[in-house]
Structure formats: C-alpha cells, structure tokens
Amino acid sequence: MELLFDTANLEQIKTYDRYFPMTGVTTNPSIFKAEGKVAFFDHLKRMRELIGPERTLHVQVTADDAQGMIREAHAIHRMVDNGVYIKVPVTEEGLAAIRALRGEGVPITATAVYSQIQAFMAMQAGANYIAPYFNRMENLDIEPRETIAAMRQFIDEAGSDSRIMAASFRNMAQVTSALLAGAQAVTVQPKLLHDAFGMAAIAKAVEDFKRDWTGVRGDTSIADLTE
Structure with a gap:
C-alpha cells in the first residue's frame, strides 16, 4: 500500500511526514490555489527537496488540448526534474497526451477518473497510476467501490503495471473502502489523517x-x- 499526501503546503508536508509513512505527494491546480500566488516552479523544487528523490511527486497539467498538455509536461520536467509524475485528466485529448508522453518515457498519473472505461483506456495508454475520485463518484451516484474493484480486476487480468491511486476523500471510512476494494495507493489530505x-x-x-x-x-x- 502507498500513502501519499494530497497537498502543496510545505508546513503540512514537513509536519505530517514525521508521523505517517508517506510515499509521495500529489497536487492539482485547486490545491495550489490554496497556497496563493506562489512561484510555481520554485515551490515544486522545495517540495522535491522536502520529500527527496526516492518518493514520488505528482503535478497536474492545466491545458485542455494534447499538445498543450505535452508542452506543460516538458516544462515541468525541465524546471523541476524528470522524475515528476505528470497528472493528466482522462479526456480524449488527455489520452492522446498520455500515449505520447509515455512513448517518451514520461511517468504519468491519469486523473479525473470517474468510470471504468476511463481507467481501462488510461491503462491501455500506459498510465503508471490511475486516480479514481472516490467522494466525487459517490456524489454523482456512482458506486466507487464496485468501480475500483472492476478496475483492479482488469489490471490484474491484463498483467498491467498500472496502479490504482484512489483520491478525493471526505473521511477515513472512504479511504479504507478504497483500499479494501483494490486500490494499491491512496492520496489523502494530511488534516484528514490528523483528525482520524x-x-x-x-x-x-x-x-x-x-x-x-x-x-x-x-x-x-x-x-x-x-x-
């Protein structure tokens, strides 16, 4: 099992890394919004310094077209390091970007996943991680446990190296449910862990x-x- 922190807050990373066996950190534009208008690449470099090269750092692109996503991925790698996992939303354009970037050897986290077909296509495109949104799925009346279990079954039967990194949690019961359903990793806000x-x-x-x-x-x- 992998536990990642879903935050870009440097103090949270430093504080909660003392307590929890964190294997990486995930970010997205909404998470960065909470940090204010920070120097984006400098902030990512500081995050990398905090977690070290052996743990994973996941950064999401903001473009909505494949070429824009690829361009942003290259910029992130150029300005931070080549080990950063590029988070790409699983849209049609996102799938095109994932295929192209994986062809270059860029590590990918497929995100904004709500359905089995998204997960299956992301796996076929070569995504390293697939991130289903647990709480958001529940809010849309999609059964996240069944969806994650089906994703895991497909991955196992295909012999794929893709890993399920469940995200979007409101409480720890959802985190536990995701793991029991077959997720190999979860990304959780540190405060949620603290409160638990x-x-x-x-x-x-x-x-x-x-x-x-x-x-x-x-x-x-x-x-x-x-x-």
Whole structure:
C-alpha cells in the first residue's frame, strides 16, 4: 500500500511526514490555489527537496488540448526534474497526451477518473497510476467501490503495471473502502489523517493506560527501571 499526501503546503508536508509513512505527494491546480500566488516552479523544487528523490511527486497539467498538455509536461520536467509524475485528466485529448508522453518515457498519473472505461483506456495508454475520485463518484451516484474493484480486476487480468491511486476523500471510512476494494495507493489530505488519530476514544485509552502505570510506579518510566 502507498500513502501519499494530497497537498502543496510545505508546513503540512514537513509536519505530517514525521508521523505517517508517506510515499509521495500529489497536487492539482485547486490545491495550489490554496497556497496563493506562489512561484510555481520554485515551490515544486522545495517540495522535491522536502520529500527527496526516492518518493514520488505528482503535478497536474492545466491545458485542455494534447499538445498543450505535452508542452506543460516538458516544462515541468525541465524546471523541476524528470522524475515528476505528470497528472493528466482522462479526456480524449488527455489520452492522446498520455500515449505520447509515455512513448517518451514520461511517468504519468491519469486523473479525473470517474468510470471504468476511463481507467481501462488510461491503462491501455500506459498510465503508471490511475486516480479514481472516490467522494466525487459517490456524489454523482456512482458506486466507487464496485468501480475500483472492476478496475483492479482488469489490471490484474491484463498483467498491467498500472496502479490504482484512489483520491478525493471526505473521511477515513472512504479511504479504507478504497483500499479494501483494490486500490494499491491512496492520496489523502494530511488534516484528514490528523483528525482520524484525534478520536476521543484513542486519547481515553492512552490516558487510562498511563493512569494505571503511574498508580503503581508513580513517575518512574520503563526506561528508568534500567538505571
């Protein structure tokens, strides 16, 4: 399983990388909007410095035609590095761009996926990752679990190297559902992860354990017992 952070916020990346086994970071134009009018390429370089070359960085193009997408992909690689995964929406023009870019060896994350046919075509075009939008699918009355399960079955039966990276989550129950349905990766807003570990029941359990220990040992810790 791969866990990616769905953010472009440098402080969030630094903070939550301490706690969670993050394997990469995903961005899109809406995520960058939340950061304000930052120096785009400088910001991406700082993100790369934070996560290092061994983890994946995914950056979405903004053009809506194949040639524009290809041009933007080349610019991202030229200005950041050739390891950046280029996120391409799975439209007809997007599929043309994916095919051309994969022919050049550019790593691709196929995004804005709502249907099985989009996923199948993206896989055939050579996309490395396929990103179905879980919560947005639910909002459109599309069953995301069945859709992801069908995607995974098709990938496995075809012997494809494409991986499902589920995205667009409102809560951790959706994240778990995506993984159980067959997604090999999920990209999640760090705050969603933070909130999941802030449950009152978890804090209560930790407090009870500590009280039971100190009731017998006082302020003496386990490490203190070795001295």
